[in-house]
Amino acid sequence: MADLLEIRNLRIEATSYPPGEPPRDVVLVDNVSVSVAKGKVLGLIGESGAGKSTIGLSAMAYGRGGVRLTGGQIILNGRDIRGMGPAGLRALRGREVTYVAQSAAAAFNPAKRLMEQVIETTLSHGLMARAEAEARAVMLFGKLGLPNPETFGNRYPHQVSGGQLQRAMTAMALCPKPDLVIFDEPTTALDVTTQIDVLAAIKEAIHDTGVAALYITHDLAVVAQVADDILVLRQGKKVEYGPVRQIITDPHEDYTRALVSVRSIDHEEKAAAPAVLSVQNVTARYKGTNFDVLKNVTVDLPAGQTLAVVGESGSGKSTLARAITGLLPPSQGRITFAGRALSGALQERSKDDLRELQMIYQMADTAMNPRQTVGTIIGRPLEFYFGMGGEAKRRRVQELLDQIEMGKGYIDRYPAELSGGQKQRVCIARALAAKPKLIICDEVTSALDPLVADGILKLLLNLQAQEHVAYLFITHDLATVKAIADKIAVMYRGQVVRYGSKTDVLTPPFDDYTDLLLSSVPEMRLGWLEEMLAHRKMESAGN
Amino acid sequence: MKMPLSALIGLILTGLFLFCAIFAQWIAPYPLDAVIGGVWEAPSERHWLGTDTIGRDILSRMIYGGQITIFVALASSLLSFGLGSFLGFLAAVKGGWIDQGVSRLVDLMMAIPSLIVALVVLSVLPINLTVLIMVMGLLDATRVFRLSRAVAMDITVMDYVEAAKLRGEGQSWIIFREILPNALSPLVAEFGLRFIFAVLFISTLSFLGLGIQPPLADWGGMVKENKDGLIYGKSAALMPALAIALLAISVNLVADWILSRTTSLKGGRGG
Structure with a gap:
């Protein structure tokens, strides 16, 4: 069976305007090929400027602010969407592909209730009747572990916490029953203890709805918990691409090895002093x-x-x-x-x-x-x-x-x-x-x-x-x-x-809070998330 | 960076105006006050723009008038910017009762239309160039204060200003070295605008008879002198009006260009 999304030899360019110099074209992404099967999660990882968000957005043929998709193919559901016209893209975005942004606080309209915004795309595409969409939103709220799913949608964005808002956004993305969701650093702006809850909620929602996902982050330990495959990027080029187990336990490239072993500084505690x-x-x-x-x-x-x-x-x-x-x-x-x-x-x-x-x-x-x-x-x-x-x-x-x-x-x-x-x-x-x-x-x-x-x-x-x-x-x-x-x-x-x-x-022994804090630091191994959730003593403060 | 065409036009015209203003005494073909022809003569070889209500050469009077108009407008804008931006920065940095005091005083002044304040004040005080410049500068300083206080408020919360405070820097370093360079681009753009408002303001005052007094000439006063000619289809009053409009447009073209340039400079804010 063909993959849901297949990106072949993608090339993305933009024009930069350095002051005092003539404008020049810069290549942001060069010759990147990946594929995502139905229900699978691909992690895109790299430093800032590595092109991970740019590739993520290209999965709905979108280039942010002057970014141009200049070469290669983006095949979604069996057709190349790179050359598609505006009408075709409009029908595709929000129906087949949806997007979860890094800062939910900046992405929600503060003047509208959450429910209105969560079901907006679904309604504007005419996918469901209002009552049906609302019922689905409530179901998703419940699945994402939000408190009081029935009444949660009546609140305004400022009335819920950052972690809850991020989950509401995930509900928004899942509501139209898309084939693919793009998660762009969804937990980066959150506290470490809240991050775990959101991460667990996203993972479960992906699993239950059978949707495929692109998960963009700079934190390898985080992506190791949710992804099936990982693409490591650096300066717009592929460094390494493989199943998550291989990347974590047996990285082939030096750069990946550096990412896996990051923060292994050894520091000897000094003796007491005045x-x-x-x-x-x-x-x-x-x-x-x-x-x-x-x-x-x-x-x-x-x-x-x-x-x-x-x-x-x-x-x-x-x-x-x-x-x-x-x-x-x-x-x-x-x-x-x-x-x-x-x-x-x-x-x-x-x-x-x-x-x-x-x-x-x-x-x-x-x-x-x-x-x-x-x-x-x-x-x-x-x-x-x-x-x-x-x-x-x-x-x-x-x-x-x-x-x-x-x-x-x-x-x-x-x-x-x-x-x-x-x-x-x-x-x-x-x-x-x-x-x-x-x-x-x-x-x-x-x-x-x-x-x-x-x-x-x-x-x-x-x-x-x-x-x-x-x-x-x-x-x-x-x-x-x-x-x-x-x-x-x-x-x-x-x-x-x-x-x-x-x-x-x-x-040890730890007090409850220190235990929560210590256990919330993502570890670079598979299955850590489930283990941690099963063992912790205290709910995170973000709930 | 390549200069856009509009900026080039603005720069040439502004330069021309300034050149005429500075070298008026040498350029003007006739003296300011000499009656050298008939009343409201049409433009001719001898008088390019014709003559005015008592037969003086309009071109010469416009050149001398431009000198006065531009000088008064420039001097009062400089005064209003010096005063307004310093007080605005001070209010933003100090906060507390200094901010409250100055801001409420400015509110009070802004509550009364500035033209009315100017008319009242000028009808009491002796009218000469110094008083005119002071009155216009003070009235305009209230607007500059508002802008510079708002701009500086944004900058004072930046970490580098806090770092300067923690270092123990004095008020003047913080205002002139940390805030001013970062507030410059909006202020320069505002200066262009304010300068034009000052030109219009002094012209209005002169038109109403409370601005530049004869024998000196300025553009607003010339419009007043020649306005009766409009009834007889004489164009004399339109020439100074046209000069005011042209100066306004050309200075704004330059100000726009400076604004777009300074924001794209190294480390420009928001760029």
């Missing part, structure tokens, strides 16, 4: 509210070591950073830094306090002024704290660039001319330039591809050894924690629920 930062009973709330975002938080950070603060979004971990930096003065409690009491408000701190306590942000894009060159960005702390100028400053900036392994030729570039990983490195250099005793790293690797994030973590560890700087490392990713931490604080709803050295925190 604290550089000590937070005692800190309670904080935002102005104009009467809800404590931080409750009685007490943690110590030894000099030259790393304290990882772990928790889901809303657990108060970033607020802790704001309290330490002085952006949010605590209402109670004391913070001691480098042997002296740190005043709560930023304005009252001395220049040395400011200098010795630096910060690195999650989004390197917005953490650097786009109108300043790398030289200015890194040079400013040198000028500001040490009064350096002219040649001396430029030499020191170059030294710092060498230290972050970027070398020559970057000093006069603008942030827009750097890659994501390089941007984060420049931010690290800016923090280092102040010769700090403590750097607060707020989710510094979450926005990066796994291999790039790995490089950043290794760099941070090297710099810690050279400069003896302490890190307060905020993250939701436990794999990162294992790689870098000496001490761990687990936060849940504004409180520290578990705190101690890395070995202590990661050794």
Whole structure:
């Protein structure tokens, strides 16, 4: 029997318009061939820019913003859809192929009830009567594990959680009984514990409805749980294509092997040392509210070591950073830094306090002024704290660039001319330039591809050894924690629920929340999802 | 980048206007006030655009008038941008009662139509170029304040501004080095627009007799002097009106081009 979807020698191009240069054509996807049989799931995996979303969308002959499908065949249900006219495509999209976007919050219309939007495509294609479509939607809500399936559709998008919204979108895609669903990073924006629930719901729905799927993600461990076959992509070209078992256990290509073994950094826990930062009973709330975002938080950070603060979004971990930096003065409690009491408000701190306590942000894009060159960005702390100028400053900036392994030729570039990983490195250099005793790293690797994030973590560890700087490392990713931490604080709803050295925190017996958090980190083996769901003690907070 | 045709036309015309304004004393064929012909003569070899209500050369008066009009409009726009954007940035960075105070004051000023405020103020104060520029600049600064405050609000929440605050930077570094370069493109586009509004405003005031006072000439005043000629089918009043329209269009063409250029520059916002 012929496959449901067969892509042969696909070539996708776009035109780029670099400022000051003539426009030129760039090849986004080159000579990629895959096939998906009925009821099977194909995982597309790669870094950002690998062309995985572009290939995914090509399965409904769609090119996002000026992207052109210039060569090859896309055969769906026995016919080539690449050359199809607008009318033919309109009949096909939303009926034979549907799409689940990464950010459900941005994809739903906030002014309409969920039910209206979930059945919209089904009705506009005239596939079912309204009552029938609604009944199917309710059935899908139930199957996807949404609470109160009968009344769930009456709610507005803002009345449900992110994980629920993502499942509602899956229901929307499954409602018209399509042959193929494209999942574009459906769990990437979710918390790790919520991700598991959505993943399990999607997997079950795919299985029960017998639909075929393209599952696009950058996380190999996630796709290993749902896919039958995997296509590994890099820079628009096929790296490896095979059954999931072979890719996970016996990868043939170096790049795939790197993806499988990512985050295998070994970090020896350091011996106890005197604290550089000590937070005692800190309670904080935002102005104009009467809800404590931080409750009685007490943690110590030894000099030259790393304290990882772990928790889901809303657990108060970033607020802790704001309290330490002085952006949010605590209402109670004391913070001691480098042997002296740190005043709560930023304005009252001395220049040395400011200098010795630096910060690195999650989004390197917005953490650097786009109108300043790398030289200015890194040079400013040198000028500001040490009064350096002219040649001396430029030499020191170059030294710092060498230290972050970027070398020559970057000093006069603008942030827009750097890659994501390089941007984060420049931010690290800016923090280092102040010769700090403590750097607060707020989710510094979450926005990066796994291999790039790995490089950043290794760099941070090297710099810690050279400069003896302490890190307060905020993250939701436990794999990162294992790689870098000496001490761990687990936060849940504004409180520290578990705190101690890395070995202590990661050794059973666990409290319920830490157990949930630890067990929710996807592992790179088959059948892990089912095992995990069978064993966990606590429902995730996202429900 | 290749310059689009519209920008080229705008640039040439704006350049021409500026050239005439700067070198008026050398270009104008006749003196400003000399009566050198009959009343409302038609265009001829000697008087390219004809003569006006008491027989002065219109082309010469338009060249001198352009100098005054453009100078007053430019000076008042510069004043309004300097004042408006500084206060707008300050309000956005400082927030709190400074923001509240300045914003409510601006609301108060904007609640009264600016032409009426200008007419009232100018009927009390002595009318000279300095007072005109100050009044127009202050009134227009309220609009610039609104825009720059809104633009700066978007920028102050960026992480790089927070990073500068954590570094301990002072207010002036944050305003001039972090915010200003990123707010420049919308402000430059707005400047083109505001400049044109200033030209229209000064022309309106002169037309109503409260703007530029004789013996100085400006375009609005010339329309006023010659408006009676329209009844007899004389085109004299249309010439300065045409000049105002042409200047407005050409400056806008340039402003549009600058806007599209600066946003596509390295690290342009949203680009």
